[in-house]
Amino acid sequence: MDGFQIYDERFRALLRPGSQLVQLATGGTWTEGPVYFHEDDSILWSDIPGNRLLRYSERDGLSEYLKPSHFHNGHYRDLQGRLIACSHGKRCVERLEPDGTWTTLADKYLGKLLNSPNDVVVKSDGTIWFTDPPYGLIQPNEGYGGEQEQDGCYVYRLETETGELDAVITDMVKPNGLAFSPDERILYVSETGASHDKTVPSEIRAYDVVDGRRCTNGRTFALIEPGLPDGFRLDMHGYLFTSAGDSVQVYDPNGVWLGKILVPETVSNLTFGGPDKSRLYITATTSLYAIELATQGIQTP
Numbered sequence: 386m387d388g389f390q391i392y393d394e395r396f397r398a399l400l401r402p403g404s405q406l407v408q409l410a411t412g413g414t415w416t417e418g419p420v421y422f423h424e425d426d427s428i429l430w431s432d433i434p435g436n437r438l439l440r441y442s443e444r445d446g447l448s449e450y451l452k453p454s455h456f457h458n459g460h461y462r463d464l465q466g467r468l469i470a471c472s473h474g475k476r477c478v479e480r481l482e483p484d485g486t487w488t489t490l491a492d493k494y495l496g497k498l499l500n501s502p503n504d505v506v507v508k509s510d511g512t513i514w515f516t517d518p519p520y521g522l523i524q525p526n527e528g529y530g531g532e533q534e535q536d537g538c539y540v541y542r543l544e545t546e547t548g549e550l551d552a553v554i555t556d557m558v559k560p561n562g563l564a565f566s567p568d569e570r571i572l573y574v575s576e577t578g579a580s581h582d583k584t585v586p587s588e589i590r591a592y593d594v595v596d597g598r599r600c601t602n603g604r605t606f607a608l609i610e611p612g613l614p615d616g617f618r619l620d621m622h623g624y625l626f627t628s629a630g631d632s633v634q635v636y637d638p639n640g641v642w643l644g645k646i647l648v649p650e651t652v653s654n655l656t657f658g659g660p661d662k663s664r665l666y667i668t669a670t671t672s673l674y675a676i677e678l679a680t681q682g683i684q685t686p
């Protein structure tokens with residue numbers, strides 16, 4: 386089949402007869418952080434160096450949603466449907482309120498500024514989990530610069546009610562994308578430390594989530610090549626769909642590689658959307674792509 390590489394027969398069951406990658410929009414510089422709104426069948430995503438958010442819907446086409454975005458990267462929605470954003474520029478995780486204002490949810494850990502929050506997920510208990518590599522500080526076109534104050538690059542868990550912020554993973558070099566398994570017992574995190582140190586493996590790591598608030602037993606889930614694993618999501622089967630240099634790569638819960646959806650630009654991130662969460666939206670360098678699949682994403686809402 387054109388447009389795919391199939392390593393396991395289970396991959397075919399993820400495709401519809403007409404499944405085909407479609408380019409929906411282009412003109413970005415380095416796109417990231419797609420997030421879907423079922424209310425109006427629209428998608429927002431970041432053009433990080435463009436310092437803006439873009440929006441697309443079939444009805445309205447492509448538009449600029451927010452500029453400056455202060456270098457937003459990853460997005461998610463909380464249990465009330467509010468937009469949660471990682472801001473490289475403000476070095477924080479923030480929330481868009483119904484009145485259009487932004488509330489800073491976390492910008493310091495142990496009294497020091499965060500690096501530049503990169504990607505975020507919301508757990509079913511409402512806690513917000515995010516990664517904090519330094520790309521907004523060290524990539525001149527992806528933030529306002531500044532000194533790194535944290536001793537490392539961690540994965541954090543935020544209780545929004547109390548503001549309590551815990552570093553739950555501290556043994557990675559540059560944690561980047563993250564997502565839970567369907568039962569939320571495993572947290573997957575991508576390692577992109579190879580961007581600046583080739584000795585760091587390009588891998589997605591898996592951690593056991595204990596009591597819904599601690600991470601233990603970190604191990605390699607899958608080594609990703611070509612390129613780096615940046616953002617990723619899981620579907621109803623627990624299959625992991627990850628960005629990679631040449632494609633969206635799909636792995637089963639044991640890390641067995643099922644296949645690839647080939648993409649003509651380097652993929653940064655992806656999310657499920659559409660009325661039944663079976664449309665995979667893909668941000669890849671300058672463009673937004675989509676493909677209809679025969680599975681469903683698990684993220685809410």
Ligand code: MG
Nearest residue numbers: 503504561615
């Ligand atoms: Mg990322």
